[in-house]
Amino acid sequence: MKNQNMERIWNGIWKENPTFVMMLGMCPTLAVTTSLINGFAMGISTALVLIFSNILISLLRKVISDNIRIPAYIVIVATLVSTVQMLLQAYIPSLYTALGIYIPLIVVNCIILGRAESFASKNGIIVSAFDGLGMGIGFTIALTLIGLVREILGAGSVLGTVVIPKEYHITAFVLAPGAFFALAVLTALQNKFKAPSATNGDTNSCGAGCGSCGEKIGG
Amino acid sequence: MKELLLIAVGAALVNNVVLSQFLGLCPFLGVSKNVKTAAGMGGAVVFVITISSLVTSIIYNGILVSLHLEYLQTMVFILVIAALVQFVELFMKKSMPPLHKTMGIYLPLITTNCAVLGAALTNVSKNYGILQSVVNGVGISVGFTIAIVMLAGIRERIKYNDIPDSFKGSPIILVTAGLMAIAFFGFAGLI
Amino acid sequence: MKQGRILKDALILFTITVISGLILGGVHELTKDTINNSSISAHLEAYKTVFPDAVDFKADDKLTDALKKSNEELPSQNYGNVGLDQALQAVDKSGTVLGYVITSHSNDSYDGLVQILVGINADKTMKGIEILELNDTPGLGQRAEEPEFKGQFAGKSGESLTVTKSGSAGAEEINAISGATITSRAVTNAVNAALYLMYHNALQ
Numbered sequence: 001m002k003n004q005n006m007e008r009i010w011n012g013i014w015k016e017n018p019t020f021v022m023m024l025g026m027c028p029t030l031a032v033t034t035s036l037i038n039g040f041a042m043g044i045s046t047a048l049v050l051i052f053s054n055i056l057i058s059l060l061r062k063v064i065s066d067n068i069r070i071p072a073y074i075v076i077v078a079t080l081v082s083t084v085q086m087l088l089q090a091y092i093p094s095l096y097t098a099l100g101i102y103i104p105l106i107v108v109n110c111i112i113l114g115r116a117e118s119f120a121s122k123n124g125i126i127v128s129a130f131d132g133l134g135m136g137i138g139f140t141i142a143l144t145l146i147g148l149v150r151e152i153l154g155a156g157s158v159l160g161t162v163v164i165p166k167e168y169h170i171t172a173f174v175l176a177p178g179a180f181f182a183l184a185v186l187t188a189l190q191n192k193f194k195a196p197s198a199t200n201g202d203t204n205s206c207g208a209g210c211g212s213c214g215e216k217i218g219g
Numbered sequence: 220m221k222e223l224l225l226i227a228v229g230a231a232l233v234n235n236v237v238l239s240q241f242l243g244l245c246p247f248l249g250v251s252k253n254v255k256t257a258a259g260m261g262g263a264v265v266f267v268i269t270i271s272s273l274v275t276s277i278i279y280n281g282i283l284v285s286l287h288l289e290y291l292q293t294m295v296f297i298l299v300i301a302a303l304v305q306f307v308e309l310f311m312k313k314s315m316p317p318l319h320k321t322m323g324i325y326l327p328l329i330t331t332n333c334a335v336l337g338a339a340l341t342n343v344s345k346n347y348g349i350l351q352s353v354v355n356g357v358g359i360s361v362g363f364t365i366a367i368v369m370l371a372g373i374r375e376r377i378k379y380n381d382i383p384d385s386f387k388g389s390p391i392i393l394v395t396a397g398l399m400a401i402a403f404f405g406f407a408g409l410i
Numbered sequence: 411m412k413q414g415r416i417l418k419d420a421l422i423l424f425t426i427t428v429i430s431g432l433i434l435g436g437v438h439e440l441t442k443d444t445i446n447n448s449s450i451s452a453h454l455e456a457y458k459t460v461f462p463d464a465v466d467f468k469a470d471d472k473l474t475d476a477l478k479k480s481n482e483e484l485p486s487q488n489y490g491n492v493g494l495d496q497a498l499q500a501v502d503k504s505g506t507v508l509g510y511v512i513t514s515h516s517n518d519s520y521d522g523l524v525q526i527l528v529g530i531n532a533d534k535t536m537k538g539i540e541i542l543e544l545n546d547t548p549g550l551g552q553r554a555e556e557p558e559f560k561g562q563f564a565g566k567s568g569e570s571l572t573v574t575k576s577g578s579a580g581a582e583e584i585n586a587i588s589g590a591t592i593t594s595r596a597v598t599n600a601v602n603a604a605l606y607l608m609y610h611n612a613l614q
Contacts, residue, residue, distance in 0.1 A: 023389075026248070027333045031241035060426075068419045072426050074301060078294035079430035083437050086290060090444035093452065100545050101340045104293040108333045110245070171550060171589060172401070176239045180397030184390045192385035222491070234520075290438045294430070345522050407592065 005130040012134025019142035020190065024110040028102050029143060030179040036159055039147025040140060041095045045088070045103060047136020049080045050112055054132035056080075057120040064121075073116050074107070081106045111135060150174055150182055223354045226347075230358030232406040236334050237366045238399055243334030247367050248392055250325070257371035261364030263325040265357070267307065268338050271300050272356025275339040276349045296339045304330050334363055370395060453527070456540045457498070457511050460529030464500035464508050473497045473510070476611035483610070484603055489570075490596070491517040492603040495525070497612070509537055510612070512604040519544065519596035520551045526597060528563075528604035538564040539601060544593075551593035559587050559594070563601060569609050570602045 018024045028046070033039040056076050057064075064072045085103045088096040096103070106112065115135055120128040151157055154173030156164030172178045234240060237247045243264070250260045275296050283289050308326045311319040329335060338359045342352040373395050382391050457467050477497045484492055496513040509532050515525040524544045529537030539560050546552045553559060563571075568582040573595045579585045586594040 026244040027241050030244065063422055064426075065415070065419055065422075067416075068423045071298070071301065072423055074297055075294065075423075075427050075430050078297050079434055082290060082293050082434050085293070086437050086441045086445070090441035090448065093445075093448050097543060097545055101337060101344060104340055105242075105333050105336060107293060107297050108331050108336050110331060113331070175400075175404075175550070176241070177397040177400040177404075179241065180393045180400060184386075184393035184397065187388075187393065188383075188385045188390035191388065191390065291431070291434060294434070341522070345517055 004127055008127060008130040009134035009137065012131065012136070012138040013141065014138070016135075017138040017142060018111045018135055019139060019146075020186070022111075024114060025139065026183075027105065028109060029146065030183065032099055032102050033143055033147040033150055033179065034174045035151045035155070036144055036147040038095075038098055039143035039145075041092075042099055042102065043136070043140025043143040045084050045099070046106055046109060046111065047133070047140055048084055049077065049106055050115060050136045050139075051129055051132035052080050053077050053112055053116055054120040054128040055125055057116045058123060058125045058128035061121050069117075069121070073113060077112055077116070078107050111139060146182060146186075150178055153182075154178055223351065226351055226354050227358035227361075228409060230355050231362035231365065232403065233409055235362045235366055235400075235403050235406075236337065236359045237363055238396065238403045240337065242337040243332045243363055246325075246328060246332055247363075247370065247396070248389065250328075251367050251371040251374055251392075253375055254368060254371045257367045258364070259321055260325045260328075261360075261367050263322040263329060264332065264334065264363050265360040266322070267300075267304060267326070267329050268335055268356045268360035268363075269353065270307065271303055271335055272338055272342060272352045273349070274303060275299055276342050276347065276352035279339075279343055280349060292340070292343060296336055300335050300339070301330050334359065366399065369399065373399075453513075453542070456527050456542060457500070460527055460538045460540050461500040461509065461511055463502065464511075465503050466501050467498040467511055468501055470497075470499050473499065473612060477607060480603070480607040480611045484606060487602075487606060489516075489599040489602050489606075492599050493517075494603055494607055497607060500529070507532060510608065512607060513542065514600045514603045515543075516596040516600040516603070518592070518599065520546050520590065520592045524554075524593065524596050524600060526600050528601050530604065530608050534605075534608055535567040536563050536565060536601075539597075541597070546590070546593055551587070551590040553587050553590065554593055554597050559585075560597075568605075570605060571598050573598050 012018070016022055019029055025046070028042050032042045053073075053076055057073060060072070060076075081104060084106070085096075088099075088103065115132065119131050123131070148158065150173045151159075152164070153170050154175070155171075156162055156166065156169045170178070173182065230236070236242050237244060246260055246264075251257050278295060278299060279289075279292060283292060283295065304326055308319070308323065311323065311326075338356050341359070342355055345355075347355055370392070374392065377391060377395070386394070454467075457464075461467075474497065477494050481494055484494070492514065493516075494512060494514045498511045500508045500511050502508055510530045512528045512530065513525065514528060515523055517523055522545065524546075525542040527540040527542055529539070531537050541555045541560060544552065544554060546554070562579065562584050566582065566584075571582050571584050573586045573591065574580070574583045575586050575591060577585055584594065584598050
């Protein structure tokens, strides 16, 4: 039993890392990773929602029938997201303003509905919680890393402390284009080393991943 | 009038929803293989965002604000959007079959398109009234369409180019999107 | 049979929604005061930074009326989408009015809203500004929070200020943050809104 839980965590961090391997939840990944702390905060917020939504959905999996699955999930996720939003606004207002509308947008993050559909709705509470934890940690690590890279290259700083003199800053990296370039190089590296990634090969699975997620929602 | 024009141009070009706000990235990367489907997706997004901007802003300004229930906005918006998409699909199927044929397959994908919820939330965070919200919604969705059709056009050409192996697939698309984002910076001088 | 299932489904969905609504209401009640307090204390701290020599900040009816009037007139000025949120008198120990602390905002910043605090002396010269809310790109627009930009406002006088990209600002000019002209302009126009209140409606 214990092994299974550890396996779920490892799965989320490495084997099915939501960002690097599954390419899910790209919007917040690119939008808020302008600095390490923002990426980290977004990751933690998403992880919290993910853990609790997995627990609740697993808990209610016998009550919620197939027909009302999607609206029920949406209501549960939206409640959790609004709760996180209010808590952040109350206790960490600076992060609340930094993350802006991307906090409520956690609701439409493919990772959360995706895990609810593919894992929590079919598995027990504890293992679902660990699945959420693993995925959440994986997402947080990915966002923190991308944030770190962009902060160093773009603003020449780590956690706000300047480490590179101003003349060598590549400002574009904290702006929109830099987000695209950073992710492009990252996926190119994955292709190069044949790392297991949804981006390997011809099929663009970001579209497929979100597409199937969207199709399920429509259906 | 001038103000409305500024909102529309600002939303469509200057703060392009995909290239500078990163909303709706999944369809942007996923449904941009050729110009025709990209345009279809764009059309469906324009349709849904315009209607949902109108409905969500009426609900927000008319009901939530007067009942002091602003904190329910996320939940209400996402439910309204999900219901709206289903409703639009049913309505189209019944009374506009040709339109449903071209746009129908994209509609279910739109609920999870964060640009739709993003548009509704931006309208609230910028304190837009109902008319301004609709104009902003149209601007945002037209901006999405411009971006996705352009990317599709470029991707149709990229197919025939000699690209380094490791950049084949999504890396080159991301690089293209990055270059487009730089180009869109040029619009910043507009307003 | 089928109808019974639909009814049951609807009932479950309804229950989930009601419980969610109740939970959200509860969280809202619990966090409401903290949210208000944290914004009030954050503001008070900011008031002190723009007006260190004042000991208290008071509301004044005349000032509030002037603020309302200015908000009606501002759209016809050339400052874009700006507005005034609050105006307080900054008073010293003996109760003498040293100047004013005005909260104003502009919706034209790079990412929408920028809210600032403007300190204006009784003689209408600028005491300084403080950024309350700005949601911009780190390293670019966010640099409006650095003294290099916001420090320029202290000591300026004149009815309205303009942004220049030349790098050498004149008496009624402000140097733009390089690469973030939109943000610079939005902040300056929010300052102009506060100046408008002073020059046209409050201090006649």
